[in-house]
Amino acid sequence: MSTSETITGKRLMRLRVNGEPHEVAGHVTHSLLEVLREEMALTGTKHGCELGECGTCTVLVDGEPVYSCLMLAVEAEGREITTVEGLALQGRPHPLQRAFSDLGAAQCGYCIPGILLAAKALLDKQPNPARADIEEALSGNLCRCTGYTKIIEAVEQAVREVQVQEGTRA
Amino acid sequence: MLRLPDFTYIRPRTLAEAAGVLQELGAEAMAVAGGTDVYPKMKRGQFTPRYLVSLSRVEEHRGIRREEARGLWIGAGETLTAVAGHATVRREFPALAAAAGLVSTLQLRNAGTIGGNLFVDTRCNYYDQSFFWRQAVGFCLKKDGDICLVAPKSRVCLAICSSDTAPVLSSLGAEAVLVSARGNRRVPLETLYRDDGIDYLAKRPDELLQGVWIPESSFGWRNVYLKLRRRGSFDFPVLGVAAALRLGAAGACEAVRIVLTAVASAPKVVEDAPRVLCGKPVDAAAIEEAAELAMRVSHPLDNADMDYWYRKRMTRVYVTRALRQLAEVGATTAGPDAAPV
Numbered sequence: 001m002s003t004s005e006t007i008t009g010k011r012l013m014r015l016r017v018n019g020e021p022h023e024v025a026g027h028v029t030h031s032l033l034e035v036l037r038e039e040m041a042l043t044g045t046k047h048g049c050e051l052g053e054c055g056t057c058t059v060l061v062d063g064e065p066v067y068s069c070l071m072l073a074v075e076a077e078g079r080e081i082t083t084v085e086g087l088a089l090q091g092r093p094h095p096l097q098r099a100f101s102d103l104g105a106a107q108c109g110y111c112i113p114g115i116l117l118a119a120k121a122l123l124d125k126q127p128n129p130a131r132a133d134i135e136e137a138l139s140g141n142l143c144r145c146t147g148y149t150k151i152i153e154a155v156e157q158a159v160r161e162v163q164v165q166e167g168t169r170a
Numbered sequence: 171m172l173r174l175p176d177f178t179y180i181r182p183r184t185l186a187e188a189a190g191v192l193q194e195l196g197a198e199a200m201a202v203a204g205g206t207d208v209y210p211k212m213k214r215g216q217f218t219p220r221y222l223v224s225l226s227r228v229e230e231h232r233g234i235r236r237e238e239a240r241g242l243w244i245g246a247g248e249t250l251t252a253v254a255g256h257a258t259v260r261r262e263f264p265a266l267a268a269a270a271g272l273v274s275t276l277q278l279r280n281a282g283t284i285g286g287n288l289f290v291d292t293r294c295n296y297y298d299q300s301f302f303w304r305q306a307v308g309f310c311l312k313k314d315g316d317i318c319l320v321a322p323k324s325r326v327c328l329a330i331c332s333s334d335t336a337p338v339l340s341s342l343g344a345e346a347v348l349v350s351a352r353g354n355r356r357v358p359l360e361t362l363y364r365d366d367g368i369d370y371l372a373k374r375p376d377e378l379l380q381g382v383w384i385p386e387s388s389f390g391w392r393n394v395y396l397k398l399r400r401r402g403s404f405d406f407p408v409l410g411v412a413a414a415l416r417l418g419a420a421g422a423c424e425a426v427r428i429v430l431t432a433v434a435s436a437p438k439v440v441e442d443a444p445r446v447l448c449g450k451p452v453d454a455a456a457i458e459e460a461a462e463l464a465m466r467v468s469h470p471l472d473n474a475d476m477d478y479w480y481r482k483r484m485t486r487v488y489v490t491r492a493l494r495q496l497a498e499v500g501a502t503t504a505g506p507d508a509a510p511v
Contacts, residue, residue, distance in 0.1 A: 050172040139403040140275025
């Protein structure tokens, strides 16, 4: 007996986004990017090339950065999705967001949501990354304004801030 | 928003079932694993399947494991990140870890699979463009047209093999396990490639790759992969050199395999390399000779990034570097070199 599942048109998708379960009617041909932005109004995730060549649509799926333009929303069901809207902790900006803001690491800002998430995935795994690790972790995100220097400095500042916070807590 | 055209999505649970669906639906169906090659190409109208057969719920093409006397099994559904980070792969086959880890970007490698990279569509400057671009310039042989825009007299498509992992696994003598409704077969991976940009795989469309075996006999070979491209991430190779070498106790070369990528529609084996390298220690003169032979069989065309003559000359440079690295011959010896790009 066939156990294949056939999906056409719209269906009710159960997506877990930023720690909360959502039920949303999405089209099977729609990418996670389209469903996040158009069905869930989570427009923090930006659309750029939509071909996997720029990185601005980066979200975390089960903690790993992926291009939401290249993942079907139906494939994200049952997985933990984090978008830039889910970065703030108890209403306060994430240390990465604060560092980007303090250092003026965003110019036009369009690539920043994706970069914040790629940087978060790095910091969650590697609390004390070297500059080369940061460059590698962000090498799937293009920024056409900054030249990257300020972005990398902001990630380094966030690393220091997290270390100070954790030192205070301990 | 650049959207996907309409399709019916089918998610089987086993490879046999997926192969059965592909056989039943024929040319209108296409298999998809990570989707990082399929979805962009559907958005640009290069792939136009009515049915997508997803392998995301299939378990039997996963897993990376060492089996004594059999070798290393790598499931086709494993992500490139998983392959690049696997401890045995990194220790025994650094060339494969490097090749998998150099594909595009981290985000793409987290979704894209090794099977997808092995069978990645051939590429060409005249094909990998938006529908509107191709319509404006005129369609080509590979999709919707009847002329090759790279070489108008060519009757075959000249799109290039753009896999990083295929040359490496070929150099390591890997064998592919294919599953279809008619049964399974196990064949040397390199026999699955054809030097034809359109019909570039010597497998039936309803055959699915379950995984590859790197045979036990390839353990202990020194191996390396070097990739040429403009940027340090995102870009496909415009030249890739995979080299594997077995040295005997006295330091003499017992066996060697050099396989190039992005210089033809299939991975290109440098057939004459063993003749000039085997049976003696690998010295600068032998390396120079092998690199010269590799350059002679390297035929890049004007259909990818960077000048074709430069990519041809860089074949010699990269083969030299690869062999020097494997044989631990210092870079101060005679031979061509060039600044890194």
